[in-house]
Amino acid sequence: MRPIRLPEPPSGSSGVPEIFEGGVYSVIRRAVIIGNGSAGAENQCVGLVRALGLSERQSFFRVTRPSGGVNEWLHWLPVSLHKTLYHLLRRICGESRLPMTARSNKLAPFPSENGFKLGLSLVLEADAKHIAKLARETFEKEGPLLVVASGRDTISIASSVKRLASENVFVVQIQHPRTHLNRFDLVITPRHDYYPLTPQGQEQIPKFLRGWITPLEPPDEHVVVTTGALHTADFAALRNAASAWHDDLSPLPKPLLVVNIGGPTKHCRYGADLAKQLLCSLENVLEGCGSMRISFSRRTPPKVSKIIMNRLGSHSKVYIWDGEEPNPHMGHLAWADAFVITADSVSMLSEACSTGKPVYVIGAERCKWKFSEFHKYLQERGVARPFTGKENISETWSYPPLNDTAEAARQVREAIARRGWRLK
Known part of the structure; x- marks a missing residue:
């Protein structure tokens, strides 16, 4: 009896049935953005998701802190510790005696930034367990979930999502988390974040503080280094x-x-x-x-x-x-x-x-x-x-434009491919 031979999968990705490319479970079709309330940080996430072609299927979550009164002096604390301390103070002092207010953890409007409409009307309070559960429960139908976060307050949320649903998410952290890069699939950070590792930077930072405010090692395979910030101005x-x-x-x-x-x-x-x-x-x-x-x-x-x-x-x-x-x-x-x-x-x-x-x-x-x-x-x-005031504004000069967002998106695609997945 002659052996049965299956046909070879077609070459190239165009028109290829998903069974030949890892199946439906390997295709990323949607993104979750985790913001921190800073327009500059959140705009970087939006720009990257846009460059990856997922802006039509993105959800937005935001990490919020208590605000007002003594809270303004507690923003240097990790956000989870800040919230715990806030609720403890409320219980001890009583709400009426404590001159503090909390930002709502319910739905909040997302403003347009820099004249670019995001197409998002609602923002949810970021909760790692909820996002991880969403990724696990929708994996078989929707495939993996791309998670993009930016800013110090989002680090613990993004890394927890990765820990709770590592088989179902690809997590990108924008801006350097300082330590434990293996908590993320990819980190995107500007070149000047590594200035503290230079001799000049080492002189300016006391040794006992370096683990808190500086990267401890040069960039490795987890890191995409940019010149400046990512943005939406493509x-x-x-x-x-x-x-x-x-x-x-x-x-x-x-x-x-x-x-x-x-x-x-x-x-x-x-x-x-x-x-x-x-x-x-x-x-x-x-x-x-x-x-x-x-x-x-x-x-x-x-x-x-x-x-x-x-x-x-x-x-x-x-x-x-x-x-x-x-x-x-x-x-x-x-x-x-x-x-x-x-x-x-x-x-x-x-x-x-x-x-x-x-x-x-x-x-x-x-x-x-x-x-x-x-x-x-x-x-x-x-x-x-x-700018000195002596310039002739009609004089034109040129340079290779910064292309950080597109280059970062390319490297994200390559990292996703190494994982055995791809973007829709």
Whole structure:
């Protein structure tokens, strides 16, 4: 009797029955995002999921902390310990005597960020057991679950999901968790997170603190290293923004200079002094601009915005966004000829540097520690230049644009393939 021979599986992935590629159980069709309430951190998760093609099938969970009163002094604690201490204090002191409020753990609206609509109307309180149960119960029907988290408060939740449902999830942690990288399938972190391992960084951090605030080892196979932050400003989003903002921005005289002003941070401190320096430099280049559009962030101190608005608010070439919707940020990225950005925001700089257009930075000399290293690297790569007020804004210069989000997505796909799975 002649042996029965099964047909060889077709080559390539297009049109291949799933039985030849590991079956339905090996295909990732949906994603869960775990956020921490920070727009910069959550936007990175959204950008990665979008780049992986799963934005139409994503669910959003958020880790929340108690807020108000003494809670503002407890944010340095791990989130689980913070919540435990909060409930203990409520029991001891009584709710009426304790001047604290808790953020609701019920459904909460998800805001649009940077003019990009996420298509999400509700956000659930992050619970590792619930997410793991969801992954296990839907595995046979829906396949594995991609979990993407970002920020310190999400580390314990994401790692618990991995521990509770390791056979059903692929967990990506954005921003370095410092230790125990094997708790995740992949970690995505910017290059400057490894600054503490350099000789300069070692000198700045006491040895007994290093295990708490620094990576302990150089990147290994678990780590994808980027230059800046991930974001949603990909080619398709900018093309859509160019169309949506065409009537408002295309008629503006060229060159169009977009100025994005953030706010001071503990590693990049400034106030009215930098605002005055920025104002002087902007007035110097204004004559060479066709038009200038200025945006403040939610972190911009009133004393900073007031200085800028008092001097430039009535200038015929200048438009200052009033903070009301719609947010022109994506339109600015699409239509600007050049950018001036304060040094405090890695996210805003990463987005602007992904366009390939001239990017000028003000205040980089005020940044410390790893953020100083970030600005140094941008300048060494020719991606950004210091803003001095002597620039000719009509002068164009180019560089290989930052492509961190697309490159990170490629490496996530490869890591998933090594697991024996694939993305739908």
